[in-house]
Amino acid sequence: MAQKLDGKLVAAAIKDDLRLRVARLRQTGVEPGLGTILVGDDVGSRKYVAGKHADCAEVGIRSIAVELPGSASRAEILEQMERLNSDSSCTGYIVQLPLPKGVDSNAVIERINPSKDADGMHPYNLGELVLHIDGGDSSPQPCTPRGIITLLSHYNIDLSGKEVCVLGRGITVGRTIGLMLAARGVDATVTLCHTGTRDVHELMRRADVVIAAMGSAGFVKPEDVKPGAVLVDVGVSRVYDEEAGRYRVKGDIDLGCREVCSAYTPNPGGVGPMTRAMLLTNVVEMAERRMNAANDLAV
Numbered sequence: 001m002a003q004k005l006d007g008k009l010v011a012a013a014i015k016d017d018l019r020l021r022v023a024r025l026r027q028t029g030v031e032p033g034l035g036t037i038l039v040g041d042d043v044g045s046r047k048y049v050a051g052k053h054a055d056c057a058e059v060g061i062r063s064i065a066v067e068l069p070g071s072a073s074r075a076e077i078l079e080q081m082e083r084l085n086s087d088s089s090c091t092g093y094i095v096q097l098p099l100p101k102g103v104d105s106n107a108v109i110e111r112i113n114p115s116k117d118a119d120g121m122h123p124y125n126l127g128e129l130v131l132h133i134d135g136g137d138s139s140p141q142p143c144t145p146r147g148i149i150t151l152l153s154h155y156n157i158d159l160s161g162k163e164v165c166v167l168g169r170g171i172t173v174g175r176t177i178g179l180m181l182a183a184r185g186v187d188a189t190v191t192l193c194h195t196g197t198r199d200v201h202e203l204m205r206r207a208d209v210v211i212a213a214m215g216s217a218g219f220v221k222p223e224d225v226k227p228g229a230v231l232v233d234v235g236v237s238r239v240y241d242e243e244a245g246r247y248r249v250k251g252d253i254d255l256g257c258r259e260v261c262s263a264y265t266p267n268p269g270g271v272g273p274m275t276r277a278m279l280l281t282n283v284v285e286m287a288e289r290r291m292n293a294a295n296d297l298a299v
């Protein structure tokens, strides 16, 4: 039977460790604080942001929530970002994506102070990822890719020399995970598939690991999976379940694939909780870097 890669369980263990690290930081007078900027009324985004603040409360991180209406202009968003950039109680922050139509996400992300970029999506931090072939641990890394790699490593799934097929080229996963998977020490060989890819089914079938991040419910079918492959499901589609009479989260990977693979991430309960745990990890690491820099100055 295929092994379940339980993101909830691993995220809980990570949060236990972070709770101790936050207590240590507080003893030295450093209080980590996560800011969030939520623009508009998207139900999913609101839920994710609420989850981030609940996580902060669990590990002792201060949280600062900023909400703006969906009609907010880029200037109004940037004004709130400037506030968080200069607020010393905010050691890191995120702008929840997607932003309302008409707001250029890249232009917004560029204005985050890179040393407060809890999502690891600022061009400076993405540049650090590109530069450091060994992965580099001096800058925040994108949360979902980091969460996936941490989850696989927790279950001793060795990626070295493995063929990894990534589906989807979005900013939160597809565009960055290849850099992290190909870093020295992880050593995977990565194929990034997108809507322009020919023979996507063939590429999936030869992969040792498939990471599906398209948001296309049930796209990966049992016949697309090499026997014994590892399946990571990032996609979130809300699909109406006639029997239950309500919407359910459905991933990109058809449940029938569990008969063919050797291990899989449940969805929900796999990558999502790991993404949240990595956000907290980034915030704590940023506060630790700040503490270490202050100690170095004092010597």
Ligand SMILES: Nc1nc2c(c(=O)[nH]1)N[C@@H](CN(C=O)c1ccc(C(=O)N[C@@H](CCC(=O)O)C(=O)O)cc1)CN2
Pocket (backbone or CB within 6 Å): 047, 048, 051, 094, 095, 096, 097, 098, 119, 143, 144, 172, 249, 267, 268, 269, 270, 271, 272, 273, 275, 276
């Ligand atoms: N600024 C960012 N925006 C977005 C990111 C991101 O990393 N930074 N990623 C996604 C949304 N996201 C975090 O923000 C996120 C998605 C899902 C989960 C999660 O825990 N999901 C649960 C299921 C919850 C449900 O029922 O809907 C699970 O998988 O178990 C956490 C965070 C896009 N935007």
